[in-house]
Amino acid sequence: MRPSQQILCCIVAAMFSADACAAPHLGELDVRQGSGGIPCFTVFQKDERLFGSPEFRSISVADVTAGGRTLMWAMAIPPERAFLVTFRLCIPYAGRLPVLPKTNALPLQLGKVYEVLIDIKPPMSATAPRAYRARFCLSGKTGGGLQLRTLNSGAVDAKGRPGCGA
Secondary structure, three states: OOHHHHHHHHHHHHHHHHHHHOOOOEEEEEEEEOHHHOEEEEEOHHHHHHHOOOEEEEEEEEEOOOOOOEEEEEEEOOHHHOOEOOOOOOEEOOOOOOOOOEOOOOOOOEOOEEEEEEEEOOOOOOOOOOEEEEEEEEEEOOOOOEEEEEOOOOOEOOOOOEOOOO
16 A cells, blocks of 8 residues: 555554544634635644644545545544644645545535544644634525625534524
């Protein structure tokens, strides 16, 4: 197995075991609407100021709409290419660097709930997050277009239900 395939296998295994392991100190990700309406992911500025910029290891996005988990996209960074995730750097869904090991990205759909997980190099501080996670969805705007909604803080749809209406 090639090293890039091994890295991706580790991402998928970590993603499916994240709930079972209940990793301590999960930080909350900032999910933004990037160019072309595509979501992008980064750390909040308050976390960067408090804990420093974490060293990126991998990212995965899964559809968690109906309680299951379907991998939509994953990307890993080989240790020799490590970089820091800063508030100003937003990692776009589906990535843009063809040299990095990643899976093919499935299209995101309106009304589905997605969970993104960024795994980082273990920080020096015991109080710093060990990984960062967020839930988000896409909904339609009145008059067309897409609207990105972050669901981390218990967001509800128009009928008061958790989630995202299409």
